[in-house]
Amino acid sequence: MTRYREICNDLAQRVGAGTLQPGDELPGVRELAQQWQTTASTVSRAQRQLAEAGVLELADRRRARIAPGAVLAARRFLHAESIFTLAGSDDPALDLLAGALHGKLRIVTGEGSVAGLGAVRQGRADGAAVHLLHHTGVYNAPFARGMLRGLEPHLIHLWRREQGLIVAPGNPHGITGIADLPGLRVCSRRPGTGTRILLDRLLLAAGHDPDDLRGPQVGTHLEVALAVATGTVDAGLGVRSAATDLDLDFIPVTWEDFDxxxxxxxxxxxxxxxxxxxxxxxxxxxxxxxxxxxxRSGDVTKVPDPA
Known part of the structure; x- marks a missing residue:
């Protein structure tokens, strides 16, 4: 590793660790060159590189300062070649996120929220896309706290999304909500997925046994929409965007946090x-x-410890 890159990494690591805080002023270039036993030009090159990465702020005749967004920028700089592996739940918008990351996001979703958290726990994935509604009415945090206990779990907010019943154009069965599903052919997601848990919960709240539903189990929201579009089923619970893609009707049910x-x-x-x-x-x-x-996309929160 070249000397200027070593200096870049050292400063970025100190920012990431909190030793250097946004707004802190660095010593002069010559003083830093003495500390690192190198030349002033090498230090200047390292500072320019970190300024381009958003870690430092440079101004004429002033010493370098740690930039306001330096913590995230330092992490980004240090892990420029890292590929983040995402397991867990399915969502059509994840493809747009992956495209924006240009190969730095590997998506292995499809097993569902619970299995995704299990993959994180086992070290098979860096993160899990989840949308799990707890009986307290709180999304995701209670499940992350329980399944990632001892690992200081955090949540990165992806987006809120609308879940509802996907039905054929014109809604030929006159479905108005979850209570109308018994007796119809209904496509459901596999056990352990957030959408399946939500569907079961809504059916129970409406006074129906989830085990009485008739219809196939599928792996993605798009497959739910395809089953409706082909006439295989009369309805299925899924996200609005899947219904829109296939020109199907959509009956809103709820909004949920997807993290x-x-x-x-x-x-x-x-x-x-x-x-x-x-x-x-x-x-x-x-x-x-x-x-x-x-x-709130991109908000990062630490999951609080149990009260």
């Missing part, structure tokens, strides 16, 4: 992902799919 559950050590490799989620252009593209709220 990434991960442990503390995966926050650094996730820096590129967080940065992309905060980009207005990507937010606009996701919102244009229909049924998405991206106003």
């Amino acid at each position: 990434i559950g991960l442990d503390k050590h995966a926050l650094d490799p996730a820096a590129h992902l967080v940065d992309a989620l905060r980009t207005p252009a990507l937010r606009d593209r996701i919102s244009a799919l229909g049924g998405y709220d991206t106003s």
Whole structure:
């Protein structure tokens, strides 16, 4: 590794660790050159590189300062070649996120939210896309806290999305809500997925036994929409964007939080992902799919310990 790159990494690591805080002023170039036993030009080159990455702020005749967004920028710099592996739940908008990351996001979703958190726990994935409604009415945090216990779990907010019943154009069966599903052919997701858990919960609340539903189980929201479009089923619970893609009707049911559950050590490799989620252009593209709220996309929160 070249000397200037070593200096870049050293400063970025100190920012990431909190030793250097946004707004802190670095010593002069000559003093830093003495500390690192190198030349002033090498230090200047390292500072320019970090300034381009958003870690430092440079100004004529002033010493370098740590930039306001330096923590995320430092993580992004240190993990420029990292590929984040995402397991868990399915969502059509994830393809747009992957495209914005240019190969730095590997999606292995499809097993569902619970299995995704299990993959994180086992070290087979960096994060899990989840949308799990707890009996307390809170999404995702209770499940991340339980399944990632001892790993300092965090949540990265992807977006809020609208779930509802996907039905044929014109709604030939006159379906108005979950209570109308018994007796119809209904496509459902596999056990352990957030959408299946939501459907079962809604059926129970409506006074119906989820086990009485007739119809196939599928792996994605698009497959739910395809089953309706081909006439295989009369309805299925899924996201609005899947219905829109196939020109199907959609009966709104609820909005839910769609997050990434991960442990503390995966926050650094996730820096590129967080940065992309905060980009207005990507937010606009996701919102244009229909049924998405991206106003908090990219928010990172630590899952609180049990009260």
